[in-house]
Amino acid sequence: MASTLHSFASAADLAGSLADKVADTLSAAIAARGTASIAVSGGSTPKAFFQALSTRDIAWEKVTITLVDERFVPADNPRSNHLLVDANLLQNKAKAARFVPLYQPAPSVGEAARLATAKSAEIGIPFDVVILGMGGDGHTASFFPGGSNLAEAIDASTPRGIITMEAEGAGEPRLTFTFSSLEDAALLVLHIEGEGKKDVLAKAEGSGDEADMPIRAILRRATSPVEIYWAP
Numbered sequence: 001m002a003s004t005l006h007s008f009a010s011a012a013d014l015a016g017s018l019a020d021k022v023a024d025t026l027s028a029a030i031a032a033r034g035t036a037s038i039a040v041s042g043g044s045t046p047k048a049f050f051q052a053l054s055t056r057d058i059a060w061e062k063v064t065i066t067l068v069d070e071r072f073v074p075a076d077n078p079r080s081n082h083l084l085v086d087a088n089l090l091q092n093k094a095k096a097a098r099f100v101p102l103y104q105p106a107p108s109v110g111e112a113a114r115l116a117t118a119k120s121a122e123i124g125i126p127f128d129v130v131i132l133g134m135g136g137d138g139h140t141a142s143f144f145p146g147g148s149n150l151a152e153a154i155d156a157s158t159p160r161g162i163i164t165m166e167a168e169g170a171g172e173p174r175l176t177f178t179f180s181s182l183e184d185a186a187l188l189v190l191h192i193e194g195e196g197k198k199d200v201l202a203k204a205e206g207s208g209d210e211a212d213m214p215i216r217a218i219l220r221r222a223t224s225p226v227e228i229y230w231a232p
């Protein structure tokens with residue numbers, strides 16, 4: 001599917017503009033069916049966007065927020081994406097939103113994935129908004145090069161849900177929504193910042209295997225157009 005690059009002069013300008021776009025999309029979904037859903041990424045890039053979005057005046061009590069992926073750690077662990085969302089997005093007006101975590105206190109990451117899949121089924125499909133990030137190795141979500149379940153994760157025929165992923169560079173075992181869960185969002189965004197990530201994107205947009213740069217699965221095969229938001 002096609003992608004569109006939206007470039008901004010600064011990270012602050014990007015955060016405000018993306019917050020407006022996401023708020024409009026969520027409000028339109030609420031107007032159409034009474035509810036809205038958004039899946040966001042962790043990492044360091046989205047913090048300013050989360051803070052901007054948290055101030056937008058929409059019917060947050062009708063919005064469900066979840067994560068694209070999560071580290072297999074409890075929410076009080078500094079590596080937790082839940083903690084990042086709690087501290088930066090579930091604040092201000094957005095405090096009223098419902099949050100569905102991926103981490104589950106289960107004896108194994110596999111059991112946690114099964115529990116998280118069951119809980120996520122109540123969110124409804126497709127997501128109204130998905131915000132993806134990208135690592136310097138071309139990973140997105142927890143679709144890491146060399147990942148233990150990468151082929152399954154990016155296979156379009158894999159059912160929607162959450163699966164486990166282990167990979168060098170991923171740190172803890174991961175819980176990640178599958179490609180099939182994310183690729184048909186009404187608004188599918190790739191949010192990256194810095195010249196380095198722009199170079200990684202250019203390489204990903206070139207030829208090569210999806211397994212080497214899994215963001216290629218989204219760029220090449222997503223049903224929805226990919227809206228790329230970039231600032232230096």
Ligand SMILES: O=C(O)[C@H](O)[C@@H](O)[C@H](O)[C@H](O)COP(=O)(O)O
Nearest residue numbers: 041042043044045133134135141
């Ligand atoms: O759990 C995570 O780490 C994220 O979901 C991951 O996919 C992230 O989006 C990229 O690693 C980019 O991270 P940065 O924004 O920190 O570069």
